[in-house]
Amino acid sequence: MASNAAIDASGLVKRYGETVALSGVSFDVPRGTVCSLLGPNGAGKSTAVRILTTLTEADEGTATVAGLDVATRAAEVRSRIGLASQDATVDGLLTGRENLIMIGELHHIGRRVATERAAELLEQFSLVDAGDRLIKTYSGGMRRRLDLAATLVAHPEVLFLDEPTTGLDPRARNELWDVLDILVDEGATILLTTQYLEEAERLADDIVVIDHGRVIARGDSRSLKRQVGGDQVFATVVDPATLGRVSELVGRTAGAEPEIDEGARQVRAATAVGPRAIAELATALAEAGIEVEDIGLRQPTLDDVFMTLTGHHAEEVEEGADE
Amino acid sequence: MTVSVPPAEQRRGGIFKDTWVVARRGLKHMIRQPEALSDVTIQPIMFVLLFAYVFGGAIAVQGSNYREFLMGGIFAQTIVFGAFNVAIALAYDRANGAIDRFRSLPMARGSVLAGHALASLVRSVLPITLMSLCGLIVGWRIRDGVVDAVSAYALMFLFTFAIIWVGVLMGSLLPSPEAVQGFAFAIIFPITFVASTFVPLNTLPGPLQTVAAWNPVTSMSDALRELFGNRRGFVPEPNADWPVRHPVAYTFIWIVGIIVVCAPLAVRQYSRTIDD
Structure with a gap:
């Protein structure tokens, strides 16, 4: 089992003074798959990544990456991984190319190979034109792309991407996803952390949901959503007085107990029938002669998952707990 | 096209190679941030001019003129300030x-710190050269021959190297660039003044004179004055503190002491601090 896993974490515990960042986290990532650690700020995602990338030591528990123990064979682990995180970024006062070459040299692949590899990566990540500009002139999206390129210099066996799209605008995020798709297609083993279910769903084969330093659920996005109750059908009414009637209709079409949000003049309910629920609801509303502003289907969010799994919202834990 | 990268098992690194890569990066930073060099360029020149022309007239020096006396002190002070930049560079990196x-x-292991230290040492060529030129312009001269002059410059680089390790230790201990700056002003600044940097020791009040006599900034300043031949008429009193009578030897002891103590401490402290 362990020999087949690119990452194998077992019972990881990490405390920072009073704060318990991880209290016994276990999971494994098979080679060639993409796993996402999903959870709110402060859940312990970054701490797990820091332990697996040898940046910090676990207080308890063991972990192997590429079959090597991170505590006892840290140097060998480091030559087989790539890490991109907001805490480990490229150098603003070097050009993109210089950054990539430097990282290659520090991976000891030789200056000549590092130079060739840098050129190759700049092309692959559409940064050829920006390659000889200082990083500090890059946009957030470009910088993140270079961060990713930097992790790939020495052909790592396992990639760690800590919140790769946090802080990016939607366009830059989509661009980055496209780049990540390439990596996934090439068969890299990737551990990625994110706060967005949508991102985990888009990129990962397997999702590990973390909260307060514990694994609270695991599975692919479909099974997680099933736990939440699948997609939600919703209707936003024009006249708040009609909320009660609409709630009945939504409940009937969705086949589940509806929830009324008076502030938003909205009724929603989990549904297993997908888009058909919209059609049926639209017909029912038209027959009843109730005017609505909007009806639709929406995917459950991380917050819904959390509500279902833990009974509390995916609130942000105190600043610093995830450091 | 795919560049073939040697597999992990076949890669060979070493501390010297890694140190050099980090040092090269540090030097690029310096060139690309000329404004950050002001403290080793404009500031020491300003000190030379201020003391040579503004305060100098009011300070009498036994057996020498003040501008000759001044340079040893300014060299020492500039080295102490300049080497501290490594602490700020490290704090920024963190x-x-x-x-x-x-x-x-x-x-x-240790190559990040060693690379920073090496870059700092190379960088120190700039202020030492500028100071020398500026000194020559205001009337300072090298009077004691080539061997002594070379020894003086060698001593300066050794002293720089030692102070850099103090800086590395500070950069590993202190949490932020601001904290480093605060520490430099609160602790380092006064240390460079309670010394023979700008005034002869015998002008200080009693207890302070003893403190200053044992301050390595004093011995460094005096050692340079002696090697450059800038205090020919100066004869230390026979009962003066040992460092005052043997500034070169005393400075050397400090250099060795600082490196032996601070370098390993810094490496240890560094890996501890960044673990969290």
């Missing part, structure tokens, strides 16, 4: 994620 990036790479 603040902006460079250190974590380095640590996720299979680099030789």
Whole structure:
């Protein structure tokens, strides 16, 4: 089992003074798959990544990456991984190319190979034109792309991407996803952390949901959503007085107990029938002669998952707990 | 096209190679941030001019003229200030994620610190050259022959190297660039003044004179004056503190002491601090 896993974490515990960042986290990532650690700020995602990338030591528990123990064979682990995180970024006062070459040299692949590899990566990540500009002139999206390129210099066996799209605008995020798709297609083993279910769903084969330093659920996005109750059908009414009637209709079409949000003049309910629920609801509303502003289907969010799994919202834990 | 990268098992690194890569990066930073060099360029020149022309007239020096006397002190002070930049560079690296990036790479232990130290040492050529030129312009001269002059410059670089390790230790201990700056002003600044940097020791009040006599900034300043032949008429009193009578030897002891104590401490402290 362990020999087949690119990452194998077992019972990881990490405390920072009073704060318990991880209290016994276990999971494994098979080679060639993409796993996402999903959870709110402060859940312990970054701490797990820091332990697996040898940046910090676990207080308890063991972990192997590429079959090597991170505590006892840290140097060998480091030559087989790539890490991109907001805490480990490229150098603003070097050009993109210089950054990539430097990282290659520090991976000891030789200056000549590092130079060739840098050129190759700049092309692959559409940064050829920006390659000889200082990083500090890059946009957030470009910088993140270079961060990713930097992790790939020495052909790592396992990639760690800590919140790769946090802080990016939607366009830059989509661009980055496209780049990540390439990596996934090439068969890299990737551990990625994110706060967005949508991102985990888009990129990962397997999702590990973390909260307060514990694994609270695991599975692919479909099974997680099933736990939440699948997609939600919703209707936003024009006249708040009609909320009660609409709630009945939504409940009937969705086949589940509806929830009324008076502030938003909205009724929603989990549904297993997908888009058909919209059609049926639209017909029912038209027959009843109730005017609505909007009806639709929406995917459950991380917050819904959390509500279902833990009974509390995916609130942000105190600043610093995830450091 | 695919560049073939040697597999992990076949890669060979070493502390010297890694140190050089980090040092080269540090030097690029310096060139690309000329404004950050002001403290080793404009500031010391300003001190030379201020003391040579503004305060100098009011300070009498036994057996020498004040501008000759001044240079040894300014060299010493500039070295102490300049070498402290390594602390700020390290603190910045920690603040902006460079250190974590380095640590996720299979680099030789200690090479990040050694690279910073090496870059700092190379950089110190700039202020020492500028100071020398500025000194020559205001009337300072090298009077004691080539061997002594070379020894003086060698001593300056050794002293720089030692102080850099104090800086590395500070950069590893203190949490932020601001804290480093605060420490430099609160502790280092006064240390460079309670010394024979700008005034002869015998003008200080009793207890302070003893403190200053044992201050390595004093011995460094005096050692340079002696080697450059800038205090020919100066004869230390026979009962003066040992460092006053043997400034070169005393400075050398400090240099060795600082390196032996601070370098290993810094490496240890550094890996401890960044673990969290």
